[in-house]
Amino acid sequence: MGTNATGGTGTRTGADGIRIEAVTAELLPTYRDVRIAALIDSPRAFWSTYQQASTRTDDAWADWLADGPQTWLAFAGDSPVGTVGLWRGEDQAADEITLVGMWVATVVRGSDVAERLVRRALEAAVDAGVRRVVLEVAHENARAWAFYSRMGFRPTGKTGSMPWDPAVTEELMVLDLSPRS
Numbered sequence: 001m002g003t004n005a006t007g008g009t010g011t012r013t014g015a016d017g018i019r020i021e022a023v024t025a026e027l028l029p030t031y032r033d034v035r036i037a038a039l040i041d042s043p044r045a046f047w048s049t050y051q052q053a054s055t056r057t058d059d060a061w062a063d064w065l066a067d068g069p070q071t072w073l074a075f076a077g078d079s080p081v082g083t084v085g086l087w088r089g090e091d092q093a094a095d096e097i098t099l100v101g102m103w104v105a106t107v108v109r110g111s112d113v114a115e116r117l118v119r120r121a122l123e124a125a126v127d128a129g130v131r132r133v134v135l136e137v138a139h140e141n142a143r144a145w146a147f148y149s150r151m152g153f154r155p156t157g158k159t160g161s162m163p164w165d166p167a168v169t170e171e172l173m174v175l176d177l178s179p180r181s
Contacts, residue, residue: 018081018113020120023071025062031073032061034080038103044138044168046101069100072120074113081105084117086125086133095131102135102144109143118151122177131178136160136170148173 023031032053039050056064069085082104086097099121104114125133135153137144153173162168 017077018108018116019075020072020116021075023065023073023083025065027073028061028065030080031071031083032056034073034083034103035101037105038083038101041106042103044162044165045103045141045144047163049164070121070124071101072117074104074108074117076108076113081108082113082117084121086121093132095129097125097128097130097133099133099135114147115151122175126177131176133175133177135173137173138162139169139171151175 021027036050036053039046039048039053043050069087071083071085073080074082083101084099084103085101087100088094088097092098099118102114102117104117108114122133133153134156135148137148139145153175156172156174158172160170160172162170
C-alpha cells in the first residue's frame, strides 16, 4: 500500500488542446477505463494485469483513489489519451517516489504527450520536496528505455521481474531532482 505523496491537482492545457488533469473522484471512471485499455494494449508493461483490473469493484477503485498513486490523465479534446502516476511505497524514503502507470494511446505515441505527462509528475514531485524519482522499465521495451533516457533517467543496474511473469525482466532507473551546485 502506498501513500498519495503529492498534491498537484488542477488542469494544464497546452496550445494544441492537450490537457493534463489530476484524477479525482469525478474522473475515476475514466481513469478505470484508461487503465484497462492500457493493460489490454501493453500487458507486459505493468505490474498488474487486465484480469486484476477488470474484476475490481467500484469500492476497490475508490480505495485506490484514496490510497494509491497521485495520478494524471492526458486528454485530447474529450478523449483520454494517456496516464501517469507517482507512488511512494511503505519502505521508500521520504525524499524518493516512483513513477508508475505510464501509458499513452497509440494515436498520440510519438507526440509530446508522454513527455508532458512525465513533466507534470516531475513538477508535482519537486513541489513535494522529492529528491529522486525512480521507475522500473522492462528490458524488452526499447521505446520506453529511449524515452526515459531522453527524460534524464539513468539505469541503476538493479533488476527484477514482473510478479506475474518472471520472464519479463526490468531495470530500475533513477532521475536525481536535487538542485545542481
